[in-house]
Amino acid sequence: MSGKSGDLRSLYQSLIMDHGKNPRNKRPMNCDGHPEGEHGAQCRCTDGYNPLCGDKLTLYVKSDGETVEDISFEGHGCAIFTASSSMLTEVLKGRPVAEIREIAEKYLTMLTEGEATPDPEGLGKLAVFGGVKDFPTRVKCATLPWRALEVILEGVDDQDSAAESAPITTEKEI
Ligand code: ZN
Numbered sequence: 001m002s003g004k005s006g007d008l009r010s011l012y013q014s015l016i017m018d019h020g021k022n023p024r025n026k027r028p029m030n031c032d033g034h035p036e037g038e039h040g041a042q043c044r045c046t047d048g049y050n051p052l053c054g055d056k057l058t059l060y061v062k063s064d065g066e067t068v069e070d071i072s073f074e075g076h077g078c079a080i081f082t083a084s085s086s087m088l089t090e091v092l093k094g095r096p097v098a099e100i101r102e103i104a105e106k107y108l109t110m111l112t113e114g115e116a117t118p119d120p121e122g123l124g125k126l127a128v129f130g131g132v133k134d135f136p137t138r139v140k141c142a143t144l145p146w147r148a149l150e151v152i153l154e155g156v157d158d159q160d161s162a163a164e165s166a167p168i169t170t171e172k173e174i
Pocket of ligand 1: 050054078140
């Protein structure tokens with residue numbers, strides 16, 4: 001089914017199994033909307049649900065508008081969902097918001113469009129999720145935390161609006 005090399009396939013499997021079994025940054029944060037600290041960093045959260053598989057997610061992002069200082073998730077679902085959420089938090093923590101937007105766009109493009117993986121180098125180890133495209137029913141498991149991230153980043157765009165973060169679903173996407 002796949003044209004991936006054996007090396008990439010085994011990397012894909014071992015990374016996803018590792019993060020699926022031992023997720024990083026799986027913990028709640030206080031997202032009551034109050035800025036904290038001298039830089040006014042604010043924690044936002046949003047819920048996501050993938051009805052096709054049953055994956056449920058709450059994603060937490062703490063940002064001062066420039067940098068994501070902390071990021072974590074809670075939820076339960078399949079190994080691909082858990083691994084995708086875990087690797088998202090690990091890769092994005094501490095990065096500038098502008099850079100995170102680029103990574104999110106590349107990641108979602110990789111999983112939802114085209115034949116080839118665009119610029120896999122720019123995604124680092126997130127590129128292993130390109131293998132999920134071979135299993136269309138699992139794509140939404142791998143994109144759910146990134147869709148939630150997009151919703152939260154829209155709120156970060158406008159720090160003063162205190163936008164309500166509505167729950168999202170991947171049901172109508174792709
Ligand atoms: Zn799933």
